[in-house]
Amino acid sequence: MAFNKKKIKKFFRVTTVVTGAAFVTLSVIAHRCKKESTYEYEPQEQNPMEGRKVVFVADDNEAENADGRRGHLEAIGDTDYHPGFYDRYVKRTLDILLSFGGLVLLSPVFLGFAIAIKIDDPGPVFFTQKRLGQDKKFFKLHKFRTMKMSTPHDVPTHMLADPEQYITRMGRFMRRHSIDELPQIWDIFVGNMSVIGPRPGLWNQDILAAERDKYGANDVKPGLTGWAQINGRDELEIPVKAKLDGEYVKRESLLFDLKCFFGTVGKVGGDDSVVEGGTGEMSKTGRHYSDGKEDQELIGNIGFGQTVTVDKGAQKRVLITGKGSYIGESFIEYAGKHYPSILIDAVDMMDGTWRERDFSAYDVVYHVAGIAHADVGNVDEATKTKYYEVNTDLAVEVCRKAKAEGVKEFIFMSSMIVYGDSASFGRDKIVDEQTVPAASNFYGDSKLQADVAVRDFADNKFQVIVLRPPMIYGKNSKGNYPVLAKFAKKLPLFPDVDNQRSMLHIDNLCELLCQVVLIENFERESVVLFPQNARWVQTSEMVKEIAAVSGRNIIVAGGIMKLAVAFAGKVPGKIGGLVNKAFGNSCYAYSLSEYKGIDYQITDLESSIRKTEGNI
DSSP: OHHHHHHHHHHHHHHHHHHHHHHHHHHHHHHHHHHHHTTTTOGGGSOTTTTEEEEEEEOTTSOBOTTSOBEEEEEEEEOOOOOOHIIIIIHHHHHHHHHHHHHHHTHHHHHHHHHHHHHHSOSOSEEEEEEEOGGGOEEEEEEEOOBOTTSOTTOOGGGSSSGGGGBOHHHHHHHHTTGGGTTHHHHHHHTSOEEESOOOOBTTOHHHHHHHHTTTTTSSOOEEEOTTGGGTGGGSOHHHHHHHHHHHHHHOSHHHHHHHHHHHHHHHTOOTTOOTTOSSOOOOOSOOTTTTOOHHHHHOOBSOSSOOOBOTTOOEEEEEESTTOHHHHHHHHHHHHHOTTEEEEEEOOSSSGGGGSOGGGOSEEEEOOOOOOOOTTSOOHHHHHHHIIIIIIIHHHHHHHHHHTTOSEEEEEOOGGGGOSOBOTTOOOEEOTTOOOOOSSHHHHHHHHHHHHHHTTOBTTBEEEEEOOOEEEOTTOOSHHHHHHHHHHHOSEEEOOOOOBOEEEHHHHHHHHHHHHTBOOOSOSEEEEOOOOSSOBOHHHHHHHHHHHTTOOOEEEOTHHHHHHHHHHTSTTHHHHHHHHHHSBBEEOGGGGOOTTOOOOOOOHHHHHHHHTTOO
């Protein structure tokens, strides 16, 4: 026993000496790094707004900042914040102890991820970004590198045109579990950050800085995690996030910091509010079919990979799962007129009796049931859950049943929404064969999860075809087209804006469906199709055509009206979203929509509008 006691005492002495030496060494290094990390030797890089209260002033003549707005910050006074005893002494002591312990205990983890990062994408293990610290003081924030060396620097993920293409495989895992944030433990030890506090914004996130000033959230040190982080993270709009950060400042205390800390622990296992490319985006609600997929798996097999032969005399039996839907009813009517050999039935999906339906009598199941339109910025959790239950879970269940009962082909109605929202006014967005799906809200994600899931059922006896159409319009259609038509029939003026959008008339879709059903055979187990009209449409051109068909002469004007659209598109929230939806750019490359052996683009813009408006 005495021998063991001596060993234990010796162990503790050695441990104490080593730990003390490590602490002193790290403290000396941190002291030397402090000035360099806050740009003390680079005065030109320091923030001229440090210690000032600011407001954001919009100005369309200035460059766009990291929050997607044009304008600048203006000082309206000095900060008058005075840190209390807890903030100045207790919290800083805890920060030092926790960060030092983290650096020591996690050193093997740091080494392991450093090696993994090097193997995945050769280059630096860490990267630094200029961030907003306490009192808006700029500092260098450290992270594990999760993005490829070609990624633009100092650009927030949500501002990248296609963020998924830049993220490494290891990076996806680290971001999902917040592991990329671990090097900020060093920033805490140095004194630029705290364990708990508002997340540090980029130096040029002017909207975020101004919004946080409203609540005093720039007065405290930024944190590794915080109140906003555990209450939404990437799914929160900037004003909401800033308000939560201000709530933290008001409630700052040991107990509240503990609440934030333990709330974060529950998130690290897999935080669904982390959305690549997303500030103000809705999180997933428990559907993760896309997780772990390679980019090419998400894109899918574009087209049939061969010239196909359509046997227009063949008899096929098709079951539409989604009775009463606009697309389903249009398909039935169109096929009845032009392809009588296609025998179509439809089943109601509302009451659950479809589960008793025998699918084995059908060659093809065409799944169209789903919830389409939503105000994605103002919904509760129950609504989000409903979207996933209908758009994802129901599709997966129907596909599983179709395969189990011997159906040879399953067609799923996905959407262009899986590629996110339209590009903001003035920016191009052309989806091509290299573009990786990246939904920007829960509606798009609910379709993407189903899109990925049903393709996983495909094999040599069960072929799956996924359609990702753009906006579909036609007589009695719902959605954005009727709104546009109403404007065309009532407004005397309409903005002349140079935008381009892919669209799909219902007849072109139905013609494609009929020919796809009648293909003799094709080799690929799963196929992704991108049907669209033969050419892109300009919003003002469509409005002018609708007005002409309706016997009206609408004036399409540029100048001030065009400037008004440009300004409105920069307004955050619903107004900007509606403007960008109407006048933004969102196109499929023409090559995605051409399939050898199939000719489906039978209706051009002029004739499609005449049909839609009842003039044919």
